[in-house]
Each structure stands twice: as C-alpha cells, then as structure tokens.
Amino acid sequence: MKCVRCLSDDAYKAAEAPDKSGAWELYCCRTCNYGWRSTEEEDIVNIEKRNPAFQLTPEKMEQVFDLNKIPELRK
Amino acid sequence: MSYQDLRSFLEKLEEENLLIRYEDKINLEPDVRTVLSAAMHMEDPPAVVMDNITGFQKGTTIVGNVHASWKSNAIMLGMDKNATIREQFFEMAEKWDNYDEGSVEYMDNPPCQEVVIEEDINLFEMLPLHRINKNDGGMYLSKALTVTKDPDHPDDFDKENVGIYRIQVQHPNTIALHVMPFHDGGRHMSLAEERNEAVPVAVCIGVPPIIAAMAAAPLNYDESEYKFASVFEGEPFKLAKCIGSNLDVPAYSEYVLEGRLIPRKRFFEGPFGEFPGSYSGAKRVYHVEIERITHRKNPMFETLYIGRPWTEHDTLIGLSTSVPIYKQLKETMPEVKCVNANYQHGLTAIVATDLRFGGYGKTVAMRVATTPHGISYCKNIIVVDGDVDPFDMDQVMWALNTRVRADKDVTVIQNTPGFQLDPTTNPPGMGNKLIIDATTPEYPDKIRDFQMIEKVDGFDDMKQKLEELRGK
Numbered sequence: 249m250k251c252v253r254c255l256s257d258d259a260y261k262a263a264e265a266p267d268k269s270g271a272w273e274l275y276c277c278r279t280c281n282y283g284w285r286s287t288e289e290e291d292i293v294n295i296e297k298r299n300p301a302f303q304l305t306p307e308k309m310e311q312v313f314d315l316n317k318i319p320e321l322r323k
Numbered sequence: 324m325s326y327q328d329l330r331s332f333l334e335k336l337e338e339e340n341l342l343i344r345y346e347d348k349i350n351l352e353p354d355v356r357t358v359l360s361a362a363m364h365m366e367d368p369p370a371v372v373m374d375n376i377t378g379f380q381k382g383t384t385i386v387g388n389v390h391a392s393w394k395s396n397a398i399m400l401g402m403d404k405n406a407t408i409r410e411q412f413f414e415m416a417e418k419w420d421n422y423d424e425g426s427v428e429y430m431d432n433p434p435c436q437e438v439v440i441e442e443d444i445n446l447f448e449m450l451p452l453h454r455i456n457k458n459d460g461g462m463y464l465s466k467a468l469t470v471t472k473d474p475d476h477p478d479d480f481d482k483e484n485v486g487i488y489r490i491q492v493q494h495p496n497t498i499a500l501h502v503m504p505f506h507d508g509g510r511h512m513s514l515a516e517e518r519n520e521a522v523p524v525a526v527c528i529g530v531p532p533i534i535a536a537m538a539a540a541p542l543n544y545d546e547s548e549y550k551f552a553s554v555f556e557g558e559p560f561k562l563a564k565c566i567g568s569n570l571d572v573p574a575y576s577e578y579v580l581e582g583r584l585i586p587r588k589r590f591f592e593g594p595f596g597e598f599p600g601s602y603s604g605a606k607r608v609y610h611v612e613i614e615r616i617t618h619r620k621n622p623m624f625e626t627l628y629i630g631r632p633w634t635e636h637d638t639l640i641g642l643s644t645s646v647p648i649y650k651q652l653k654e655t656m657p658e659v660k661c662v663n664a665n666y667q668h669g670l671t672a673i674v675a676t677d678l679r680f681g682g683y684g685k686t687v688a689m690r691v692a693t694t695p696h697g698i699s700y701c702k703n704i705i706v707v708d709g710d711v712d713p714f715d716m717d718q719v720m721w722a723l724n725t726r727v728r729a730d731k732d733v734t735v736i737q738n739t740p741g742f743q744l745d746p747t748t749n750p751p752g753m754g755n756k757l758i759i760d761a762t763t764p765e766y767p768d769k770i771r772d773f774q775m776i777e778k779v780d781g782f783d784d785m786k787q788k789l790e791e792l793r794g795k
C-alpha cells in the first residue's frame with residue numbers, strides 16, 4: 249500500500265488495536281520508516297492534507313546524512 | 324527516603340498532590356501529547372496517569388510528567404518538596420563528590436523479568452506507543468534508558484553506559500537509535516562496528532526516577548550511572564542481568580527490550596520535535612532488532628512530552644546540566660558560587676561568581692565556553708556577581724539592568740561550535756558565543772562612584788518569622 253509521506257508503495261499494516269476492537273490499525277513504510285495510525289488527524293493520514301514541509305521525495309531522502317559515520321573495520 | 328521503583332515514587336507524588344489520574348477515554352493521538360503538555364503549564368506540574376486507552380485492554384497504563392515539577396525533583400532527591408531550585412542544586416552538587424560510595428546489588432528473579440516474551444514481538448501492540456509531536460516521523464520512546472557495554476571491555480562495569488536517547492519504533496520488532504557520536508553510547512556503537520559485531524542493546528522503560536536523572540547527566544566515560552544513582556538513594560542500586568546478554572538493567576524496570584545492533588548499516592529516521600521547540604531534521608541512524616521483551620506484571624508505560632518548552636525534559640535535565648559545569652569551573656576558579664544552565668539544556672548559562680580582579684567575569688565566561696558541555700551548548704553566557712542568585716530571574720534582570728555597560732561588557736565570539744539541534748546554528752553545529760558580563764567591575768576596572776543600597780538588617784530572620792506566621 250501507499251505511504252502517506254514518501255508515496256512509495258512500500259507501506260504495510262504493522263499492527264492493529266490489541267483489544268481486538270478494531271479501533272485502529274497502524275501502518276509502517278519500508279522505504280522511509282514512517283509510521284501512522286488510522287485514527288490520527290486528517291492532516292496526518294490524508295495525503296492531500298498533509299503539510300508539504302514534511303513530505304518526502306527520493307531527492308530529499310538522498311540529502312539526509314549519517315548521524316554516525318561507519319568506521320573502518322579493524323584488521 | 325529512597326525510591327527503588329517508579330511505582331513507589333508515584334505513590335509519594337500522589338500523596339503530595341503531585342499526580343493526577345486521568346480516567347476519561349483517550350486516543351493515543353493527539354490526547355497523550357495534549358494532556359501532558361497542558362499539565363506542564365499548571366502550577367507545580369503534576370505527573371499524569373492514563374489508563375483508559377482506545378484500542379488497548381483495560382489496565383494498560385501510561386504515565387508522563389514524572390519529573391515535571393521542581394517539587395517532584397526535590398522529593399526524588401530526598402528533600403522537602405518546597406526546597407528551592409538553588410537548594411536542590413547544592414544538594415546535588417554535594418552528592419556529586421561522593422561517587423566512590425556508590426554500589427550495586429543484583430536481584431535474583433527480578434521484577435522486570437516477571438513476564439518474558441520471545442515470540443511474535445510487536446512493539447506497537449505490546450506498548451501504548453504514541454506520536455509525541457504531530458509531525459514526528461513515527462512513534463517514539465522519549466524517556467527510555469539505552470544500556471550498552473564497551474565491546475573492548477565487556478567486563479568493565481564502570482564503562483557500561485546508561486543514556487536517554489531518542490528511539491523511533493519503526494517496525495514491529497525494530498527500533499532506530501539516535502545517539503550523538505560524542506555520547507558514550509555512540510562511542511560503544513562505533514567500537515562495535517569496528518569489530519563488525521551485533522552487540523547487545525537493552526532499552527528500559529519505566530525506571531526509578533533517580534536513574535533517569537543520572538542517565539541524562541553528562542558523566543565521565545568510566546563513571547557508572549548506576550553507582551551515581553545509588554549515592555543519591557543511599558543504598559545499593561538494584562540490578563538485573565538481561566536474559567540474553569551480559570547487560571545490567573534496573574531490576575525494577577517496568578519493561579526491558581533486549582535487542583542487538585545491526586552493525587555497519589544506516590536507516591532513515593525522523594524528524595522529531597526536540598527540546599529547542601523545533602523539529603530536528605531527518606538523519607540516517609542505527610537499527611536495533613528486538614528479540615525479547617521482559618516486563619513486570621501490570622507494567623506501566625512511561626513517556627515524556629518534549630516540545631515547546633517548558634516540558635518535563637527541561638526539568639529532568641536542568642540540574643544535571645548545571646552541576647557538572649559548576650564542578651568543572653570550580654576546579655580552577657574557586658570564586659564561582661553557582662550555575663544555572665536549566666534553560667534548554669544550557670543554551671543559556673548564568674554563572675554567579677566573585678571576581679579575582681578586573682575582567683574576571685569574562686574569564687569565567689570563556690571557561691564556561693570551554694567546558695565539555697559548554698563547547699557546543701552554552702551560547703549565551705551571562706555572568707553575575709557572587710551574591711546574585713542565578714536561579715532568581717528578578718535578581719538576574721536587576722544585574723543586567725544595573726551592571727551591564729554595553730560597550731565594555733557585551734562580547735560576541737563568532738563562528739564557534741554550536742549545538743546542531745539549535746535552529747540558529749548555520750550550518751547546523753556552527754554558532755556564536757554571546758558573553759554578557761553583568762558583574763560589578765573590580766579593580767583596576769572601574770565605574771563612576773556610587774553606593775549600593777545595603778541589605779536590610781535582620782532580613783533573613785524576619786522573612787522566616789513572617790513565613791511561620793502565614794503558615795499558622
């Protein structure tokens with residue numbers, strides 16, 4: 249399914265309400281690691297209404313840096 | 324009085340009217356953030372317990388704002404709840420010197436392992452995770468302890484690290500760990516990657532209040548947070564060994580997540596609403612795979628709202644930021660009397676000091692800017708006279724208003740290290756130092772002749788007498 253943030257087709261249902269009430273479902277994205285619950289505000293769950301400042305494109309994702317550099321392997 | 328678990332501390336807070344039970348139905352978003360941030364703006368912000376959560380079984384419990392008020396902080400330190408911030412500062416500063424008295428004790432059958440889950444781990448269904456700020460990149464653990472060992476010295480207890488880092492739960496059994504390279508936990512991860520080793524990582528949620536405060540303090544690399552916690556508790560700190568590793572965790576943790584680092588790979592994480600009141604950008608960080616969850620019976624999920632200040636984060640981290648700076652200044656500058664670095668993790672630091680000679684106020688400020696924490700965090704450094712209480716803003720403003728000669732006492736040092744999450748640093752991590760010397764000039768510096776109004780005779784005794792009269 250489609251990720252509401254990066255618009256990839258890499259999202260999946262990761263969880264549902266543990267009381268089995270069906271109150272909510274939670275989705276995760278394998279591309280951008282976003283997570284959202286079906287019951288959140290419209291400007292989170294509805295792609296059309298989301299704040300563009302927080303949307304992701306492949307270009308934006310490329311620009312992100314590694315917080316910790318990968319060290320050289322010990323010989 | 325010692326609080327070896329979160330529950331006994333909450334009982335005490337309830338007794339002192341510093342805890343609210345919120346029993347209305349709540350949705351994880353947005354209600355948890357709404358309740359906790361609103362509570363922070365009450366007088367003496369209370370802890371809030373919520374146990375009626377949409378989609379979770381009755382009995383699932385969230386608690387937040389545990390360290391919210393200075394009264395709670397005083398109680399944690401074993402002081403009268405009305406102790407002033409200044410008194411709490413000096414209590415903490417005194418205990419800081421007693422590190423060698425700290426000790427630990429292991430428990431068999433520890434409470435944190437009453438229930439053990441090793442199959443079908445789904446953190447989203449086992450923990451009442453919630454999105455802390457609306458545009459966070461996911462569901463975060465904001466007050467969990469991350470425990471790691473130095474992979475080159477796995478048996479050195481003192482080098483074991485306990486830190487609070489932001490953790491995004493990204494997939495049912497996968498967490499993203501955001502730890503700065505200069506933090507001890509970051510050092511451990513880097514050493515593990517040099518060895519290409521999937522080292523164990525433990526994440527503890529709902530811990531005794533003092534260990535959360537110590538985990539937030541910048542201790543030396545080979546100082547144990549657990550031993551420090553025991554100095555404050557006045558008894559050995561109770562530990563448990565993880566089931567799947569050699570890691571030590573608080574025996575009374577409500578939950579422990581046991582996992583392993585995925586070495587030499589990075590994963591997209593963020594953004595996350597941080598303590599400056601702004602979102603920090605996305606990064607690529609470590610992944611840890613969770614292979615076991617242990618918890619107490621009827622566990623309590625502890626969370627911390629961080630966002631537009633003042634939040635619990637500010638109180639939690641305030642004095643454990645101020646005290647180490649004070650200690651480091653004192654080593655070479657005995658004239659220093661007190662340090663308030665409580666605002667946004669010390670982005671502003673106010674130092675009270677006597678002057679050895681003219682210009683010494685600025686010298687003290689430059690020393691603040693070269694302490695380990697001050698190098699990147701302390702960007703606004705205000706120096707006041709030794710008899711000014713840096714925790715009393717009325718006094719600090721008085722010092723600024725009546726001591727500062729803008730042409731002589733205000734200095735900007737350009738292009739210095741800054742703190743990456745401070746939105747004014749540009750590029751992130753590069754900033755400036757502002758020094759405001761609000762001390763009374765000392766010889767050979769001078770100002771025109773004037774006489775200060777003397778302190779009123781008998782002031783302290785009379786104040787106490789009047790307080791007693793009012794208390795009757």
Ligand SMILES: [Zn+2]
Binds near residue numbers: 252280
């Ligand atoms: Zn995505």
